[in-house]
Amino acid sequence: MKFSTLAIHGDGKTEERAGDIVQAVHLATTYKQPKLGEFQENVYTRGSNPTRLALEKHLAVIEGARYAFAFSSGMAAIDTAFHLFKSGDRILLNDNVYGGTFRYASKLFAGMGLSYDLVDDFNTLDFDRLPGDVRGIFLETPSNPLLKVTDIRRLAEKARAGNITLIVDNTFMSAYLQKPLDLGSDIVVYSATKYYSGHSDILAGALVLNDEENAARVKLLQNTLGNPLGPQDSYQLERSIKTLAVRMDRQCANAAAVVDFLRAHPKVKRVFYPSIDDEERRVQEAQSRGFGAVLSFILRDGCDPARFIDDLLLFDFAVSLGSVESLVCHPASQTHESFSAELRKKAGIEDGLLRLSIGIEDIGDLLEDLERALKAA
Ligand SMILES: Cc1ncc(COP(=O)(O)O)c(C=O)c1O
Structure with a gap:
């Protein structure tokens, strides 16, 4: 089965x-x-x-x-x-x-x-x-x-x-x-x-x-x-x-669209997602059914991450991931605050890094929300 x-x-x-x-x-x-x-x-x-x-x-x-x-x-x-x-x-x-x-x-x-x-x-x-x-x-x-x-x-x-x-x-x-x-x-x-x-x-x-x-x-x-x-x-x-597969199919499809949107956006310096690097993509495709619905990114120099977070309406600013609602988190001060500043730097977890967990909302609404917040940042 x-x-x-x-x-x-x-x-x-x-x-x-x-x-x-x-x-x-x-x-x-x-x-x-x-x-x-x-x-x-x-x-x-x-x-x-x-x-x-x-x-x-x-x-x-x-x-x-x-x-x-x-x-x-x-x-x-x-x-x-x-x-x-x-x-x-x-x-x-x-x-x-x-x-x-x-x-x-x-x-x-x-x-x-x-x-x-x-x-x-x-x-x-x-x-x-x-x-x-x-x-x-x-x-x-x-x-x-x-x-x-x-x-x-x-x-x-x-x-x-x-x-x-x-x-x-x-x-x-x-x-x-x-x-x-x-x-x-x-x-x-x-x-x-x-x-x-x-x-x-x-x-x-x-x-x-x-x-x-x-x-x-x-x-x-x-x-x-x-x-x-x-x-x-x-x-x-x-x-x-019982609804895991249905939720994840939608979350992965939404995440792929968000990745494409952020990678093409002038205010975004870098996006992290398993489909971006050719070798990582090859390994991920060989060992899993999809790329997941969590992604991280860094804003271009001069943009303000705090302003970006404040201006989001649909993405709640909260730790955790994997739920039907979309979330934004700031790893350096939230999920990875137990790392020292030096360790975070060594591991590449920059202070400007933001992590998104993508939910099952309408993708048009999610992209509109991100566009508005990026404009404000
Ligand atoms: C990858 C990962 N493993 C383990 C945990 C810990 O799980 P819990 O919060 O259910 O104790 C978390 C929590 O955020 C996590 O993201």
Whole structure:
């Protein structure tokens, strides 16, 4: 079956007793045990909840994965993934990584006995010269906020040969556009707050993988760290996933039109999007179904980014991405404020950089809004 069908039907199972055609919301925090010494699947909701399990099965189906886990936030999923490493391990992160992930590495790794290095380009990384303690790679492709593309297949081969676990944060793409497990990565994490939710009203995370041993450990961590997604949010997230493909098709088409518009505009110095550079475009086309709906750009010298933001009517000035409404954000002071000014400069995150998350509004209205704000800037 194709993605759009799987997104609606999942594994085809819903509440049998009443014949519901949508998932039932199981709010109970604890479940009756049959007898002393006899146990059933659901004992206590932190370990297992039927609504969450239904969502997790649905996530596994659309990803084509053996296992999926739903968490209370993207950071909870990322925290769980980092707990798979042990003291003494080093993890490589791309230098354009979400600021919250960087904050985790820079503030918490040392206390866990972990260390990290930032890598500017995994496509050209020389694996023969890596320190012997590198046990993990954490990658976002396209990266955040500069939309740099990494060849996942090539990186996965190298990582496997070096016994290094490859984790891909696939938030910007979703399983609809890109399936990193099929490309050889070991673990995929999501901020499901973004495209999976799609309506800026659920905070959630997901982790998907195929390896049985790691899956057992993730289940233990989810129950022990106590970070699973609650039943109401699980229900709502599953409902949102049903429209993922339709939303993303529209968002990607709108984003492509915005990219063309900005690239031709005299007040725009540079646009960042995976279709612009020939080599990145080739890799992106080979490993995904589309270019996504997030783009960044820099205004020409002398233009005022604050004025541009103020004059937008449809684009709300807010962090986050992936929802039906369009947003504008300023990475240097918002999503990437946890980077020092020096690090931001090194990673190419200029103070004048603006990031757009494109929604599903009418494209004519979006371009008109951008034109008015650019005129004012
Ligand atoms: C790429 C990426 N990964 C992870 C996260 C963290 O997710 P959450 O906000 O759901 O904890 C975000 C949040 O913005 C993100 O953009």
